[in-house]
Amino acid sequence: MSAEKILVTGGAGYIGSHACVELLQAGYDVVVIDNLSNSKPESLVRVAKITGKVLNFVEADICDKQALRDIFSQHKIYAVMHFAGLKAVGESCEQPIKYYQNNVYGTLVLTEVMQQFGVKKIIFSSSATVYGEPNTVKYTEDLPVFGATNPYGKSKAMVEDMLQDLPVADALSKSRDPWKIILLRYFNPIGAHISGLIGEDPNGIPNNLVPYVSQVAVGKLEQLSVFGDDYPTLDGAGVRDYVHVVDLAKGHLNALQALNKITGCKAYNLGAGKGYSVLEIIAAFERITGKSISYKIVERRVGDIAENYADPGLALRELNWQTEKNLDDMVADTWRWQSANPNGYE
Ligand code: NAD
Ligand code: UFG
DSSP states (O other), X not given: OOOOEEEEETTTSHHHHHHHHHHHHTTOEEEEEEOOXXXXXXXXXXXXXXXXXXXXXXXXXXXXXXXXXXXXXXXXXXXXXXXXXXXXXXXXXXXXXXXXXXXXXXXXXXXXXXXXXXXXXXXXXXXXXXXXXXXXXXXXXXXXXXXXSSHHHHHHHHHHHHHHHHHHHHHHTTOSSOOEEEEEEEOEEEOOOTTSSSOOOXXXXXXXXXXXXXXXXXXXXXXXXXXXXXXXXXXXXXXXXXXXXXXHHHHHHHHHHHTTTSOEEEEEEESOSOOEEHHHHXXXXXXXXXXXXXXXXXXXXXXXXXXXXXXXXXXXXXXXXXXXXXXHHHHHHHHHHHHHOTTTTO
16 A cells, blocks of 8 residues: 655744654655745755655645646645745734735635545644733633734734635535634744754745844854843743644644544643743753853733643643654754754755
8 A cells, every 4th residue: 555645834834843743754755846936946856855755745725726637636635734835923013914815815715726626634734823912821622712912913813714624625525525624823923953964044034033043152142131020930031832843743643544434623732731931941041052142131022922832731632742852952942943054944
C-alpha cells in the first residue's frame, strides 16, 4: 500500500517546515504549496537534509484556484494541513484587507477546491488569539470564540466559523463522506528542530519575544524592550504558554490520526498548560546561552493581555497529545538554530 499523501500549505514556513519533518519521518508523502511570501525555499532543502526524504514543492498561492486544481489532479491527497497564512498582528491592523484576503479568502479557495476533489479532511492552524480577552487566564476550548483584538486574530476566528459550517451542510445533505476538520489553537510556538537546521526566520526586526531575545543573545540586536512590569502576574511581566515547535508539529500528526474518529469540526488547544513570564524567559536564555541579555522595561504594548495559558486536557484525552519538551529544551534549541544561522536561511 502506498503512503498517504498530505498537502501542507505554508510548508516552507516556521511551523509548516517542522510539520513536514515529522510527516516524512512518520512515513507520509508530502506535497507543499507555498508562495514564499514569508519563507525561503532553503527551509525545504533542510527538511530533506534532516529526513533524507524528498517532498514535492509547488511555489504557488493558495488563492490561485488553478494551481490548487493542478495539485489535486496530480496527487491523490488524503488530507490537508493548512498553515499558509499571514501572522503579523501589527501589520494586520495597518493592512486588514490583505489579511482577510490572504487568510479568509485563501481558505475559501482551498476548501472549495478540496470539496471539488472529494478531499474533506483538514487540520487548520488557529490561535489562542481567537479567545479574545476572556475573564480567565486558563483557556479551555469551550470559551467563546469572541473579541479577537486585531484583524489577524479576527481572520482566524472567521475561518474557524466558516469551517464549522461545512460538516453542518454535509449533515443536511446526508453526505456519506462528510468533512472532518480539526482546529488547532496554538499558544506561543518557540524553539527549533534539534538539528539546528530549521527554525524561525523572521523578516526584519522580530515582533515576538523569543526571536527578539535570541537576536539580542547572538549580537544582532542591542536591547530587548520588556513591555510592562506592572501586570498582575508573579513578577509583573506578561506571562504566556510557550510550546516547543516540534511538540506542536507532533500534535498535527496526532490530529491526523484522530480525524477519522471525530464527527464534524473540533477545536483543540495546543499548549503546555503552564505559563512563563518575559523575565523568566530572559533568565533562561542567560543561563543556557551564557550571554547577558540587555533589556529595559518600557510601557505595556497596546492589545497585550497580562497572562494566558492553555488547558491542554482535551488534546491529551482525545488526541493523546501533550508537550514533551520543557523550557530549557525550547531555549537550547532556539539558541542552536540562532547561533548556527545568525542570518536565518540566507
Ligand atoms: P510562517 O509565516 O513562518 O509560515 C506561513 C507560511 O505560509 C510561509 O511560508 C508563507 O510564505 C506561506 N504563505 C502565506 N500566505 C500564503 C498564500 N496565500 N499562499 C501560499 N503560501 C502562503 O508562519 P508560522 O509561524 O509557521 O505559522 C503557520 C500558521 O500558524 C499560520 O497560519 C499562523 O497564523 C498560525 N499560527 C502561528 C503562531 C505563531 O506564533 N507562529 C501562533 C498561532 C497560529
Ligand atoms: N514581549 C516583550 N518584548 C518584545 C516582544 C514581546 O516584552 O519585544 C512580551 C509581550 O508583551 C508578551 C510576551 O512577550 O507578554 C509574548 O509576546 P509575543 O509577541 O511573543 O507573543 P504574543 O503572546 O503577543 O502573540 C502570540 C502570537 C500571535 C497570537 C497571540 C495570541 O505571536 O500570533 O500569541 O495567541 F495572536
